[in-house]
Amino acid sequence: MKRFIIGYLCWAVLAQPHKEDEDTVIRTPPFGVQTMWPFYQPTKYLKIEPFNIHILGTPSVSDWMMRESCLLIRNMVAALKRPEDREKFSGHQAFLITDDDPALPGTRGHRNTGGHGFSLFNEDLVCAEAVDTLYPDAKPAFRAWDTPVHEFGHAIEHTLKLESKSDAVFSRHARNYNPKVAREYIAWAVQAWFASTRDGRGRDAMPDWQFEYLSTIFSAENKWTPVCNGVRPSRTAARNTGTITSNSSTVEENAKRESTLSLVRHVDLEALAGNYQRIPVQNKWHAGSISIEKRDDKGQPTVLRWTNQAGKSWRLFPDLEAGGLQTDKENPYYSSNLKSGRIFQLAFDRTKATAFPTHASGFWFQDQLYVKTSEIK
Numbered sequence: 028m029k030r031f032i033i034g035y036l037c038w039a040v041l042a043q044p045h046k047e048d049e050d051t052v053i054r055t056p057p058f059g060v061q062t063m064w065p066f067y068q069p070t071k072y073l074k075i076e077p078f079n080i081h082i083l084g085t086p087s088v089s090d091w092m093m094r095e096s097c098l099l100i101r102n103m104v105a106a107l108k109r110p111e112d113r114e115k116f117s118g119h120q121a122f123l124i125t126d127d128d129p130a131l132p133g134t135r136g137h138r139n140t141g142g143h144g145f146s147l148f149n150e151d152l153v154c155a156e157a158v159d160t161l162y163p164d165a166k167p168a169f170r171a172w173d174t175p176v177h178e179f180g181h182a183i184e185h186t187l188k189l190e191s192k193s194d195a196v197f198s199r200h201a202r203n204y205n206p207k208v209a210r211e212y213i214a215w216a217v218q219a220w221f222a223s224t225r226d227g228r229g230r231d232a233m234p235d236w237q238f239e240y241l242s243t244i245f246s247a248e249n250k251w252t253p254v255c256n257g258v259r260p261s262r263t264a265a266r267n268t269g270t271i272t273s274n275s276s277t278v279e280e281n282a283k284r285e286s287t288l289s290l291v292r293h294v295d296l297e298a299l300a301g302n303y304q305r306i307p308v309q310n311k312w313h314a315g316s317i318s319i320e321k322r323d324d325k326g327q328p329t330v331l332r333w334t335n336q337a338g339k340s341w342r343l344f345p346d347l348e349a350g351g352l353q354t355d356k357e358n359p360y361y362s363s364n365l366k367s368g369r370i371f372q373l374a375f376d377r378t379k380a381t382a383f384p385t386h387a388s389g390f391w392f393q394d395q396l397y398v399k400t401s402e403i404k
């Protein structure tokens with residue numbers, strides 16, 4: 028009963044700004060919402076309106092996972108003590124994937140993570156008896172929402188910039204404190220706060236110092252904890268529904284085509300001029316600017332130029348049907364990275380745009396996002 032009430036409340040709150048079903052119906056992701064991890068191709072989308080949080084799911088993710096993860100994130104953010112902390116989650120992107128999706132590049136099979144502005148949950152580890160693909164030799168164990176809660180704990184620490192506070196608290200009190208895993212302590216504590224550890228004992232079983240620290244982050248009056256609600260669809264069944272997959276990829280293709288058309292019609296090439304940075308900037312190749320080099324008779328930019336702080340520079344050719352700016356051999360990555368080193372793929376922050384995006388918030392190059400930091404006068 029209690030579970031039902033909590034679920035109902037989530038949707039009631041979610042639905043406030045719009046018509047009731049608008050926010051609970053799983054849609055195709057609006058163009059430009061996805062500004063990270065281009066190797067995940069989400070086809071499912073939900074938005075937590077009050078917090079402006081985007082939930083993106085790949086085709087192998089169930090609708091159940093979409094809705095339940097939406098609830099989880101909404102309730103975890105709502106449990107934060109201060110409104111200004113909740114606001115810091117505006118624009119957060121939660122990616123939902125399964126073992127059928129690729130692992131994070133450069134990792135040994137990670138399909139779960141959380142940080143400033145993002146989280147990644149693997150449905151195969153949620154409310155199921157499962158073995159984490161990271162530890163294939165481990166015994167299968169039942170996991171409720173343990174892993175997503177843990178990852179969202181990481182997202183909370185980084186989004187609220189609690190790292191040094193956590194270090195002070197845990198290094199002082201935690202038994203056998205290991206600085207090498209300093210960032211894990213908060214994630215474990217958040218799991219315990221939301222009764223999402225193997226023993227499920229919850230915050231009342233926490234040592235006082237830990238309860239005190241966590242209650243500076245979360246409201247102690249908020250007693251919500253996640254549960255395995257409803258019927259979790261079997262993933263084997265989901266894998267075998269070939270017809271559904273092909274239907275949804277048609278939907279996806281149509282959406283993509285529409286997005287490309289709106290991009291071609293609406294994007295403002297003039298507004299691409301400006302300064303850009305890859306975050307974090309780690310060398311002089313990570314910061315630079317785009318300028319307009321050539322225009323046609325009507326004054327429309329036909330050639331732009333990228334110049335980075337290392338003094339390297341190359342031409343950019345608008346190719347909006349491809350979603351960005353093409354380069355040629357002047358670009359030093361042109362021959363070495365055929366996949367993502369030839370085009371500056373424009374990125375849009377849909378939350379700031381009106382009906383169609385006109386102003387790019389940045390671009391993707393070599394699988395890295397460069398964000399616009401300022402205009403050039």
Ligand SMILES: [Zn+2]
Nearest residue numbers: 177181211214
């Ligand atoms: Zn962790």
